[in-house]
Amino acid sequence: MKHIKAVIRPEKLNEVRDALDKAGCAKGMMITDIVGHGGQKGIEQVWRGEKYTVDLLPKVMLDLVVRDADVPTVKEVLLRVAPIGEFGDGKIFIYNVEEVIRIRTGETGEAAL
Ligand SMILES: Nc1ncnc2c1ncn2[C@@H]1O[C@H](COP(=O)(O)OP(=O)(O)OP(=O)(O)O)[C@@H](O)[C@H]1O
Numbered sequence: 001m002k003h004i005k006a007v008i009r010p011e012k013l014n015e016v017r018d019a020l021d022k023a024g025c026a027k028g029m030m031i032t033d034i035v036g037h038g039g040q041k042g043i044e045q046v047w048r049g050e051k052y053t054v055d056l057l058p059k060v061m062l063d064l065v066v067r068d069a070d071v072p073t074v075k076e077v078l079l080r081v082a083p084i085g086e087f088g089d090g091k092i093f094i095y096n097v098e099e100v101i102r103i104r105t106g107e108t109g110e111a112a113l
């Protein structure tokens with residue numbers, strides 16, 4: 001099992017959720033509003049002639065724990081739906097998951113996803 005942590009644009013959340021749903025590759029998910037920055041360290045803006053930098057931008061963090069077999073599909077969906085083709089389109093981090101336990105039943109592993 002893998003933990004896929006995807007940081008995406010907030011305005012893409014609904015589209016990404018619909019696409020993951022349609023692809024049937026994510027049974028559950030965690031969604032968190034975050035602020036952060038990548039390589040550009042935010043963006044420079046001009047307001048009434050004054051330059052200022054917004055150094056932390058709002059993003060949505062999507063946490064999915066999925067079967068190994070579903071990882072390629074999740075990646076394909078994210079890479080297809082999440083970008084607008086500009087800086088700040090987001091990033092995907094993938095981790096190994098040691099165990100999952102459904103509290104109600106005690107089921108473990110993929111059966112618990
Ligand atoms: N190395 C990193 N570690 C942790 N979080 C990161 C990292 N890079 C990006 N993020 C998170 O992802 C969000 C979006 O990053 P972003 O898409 O701007 O990455 P980037 O590497 O700058 O790519 P791009 O050049 O396309 O903008 C950031 O706001 C931050 O929350």
Ligand SMILES: [Mg+2]
Nearest residue numbers: 038039040088
């Ligand atoms: Mg960036």
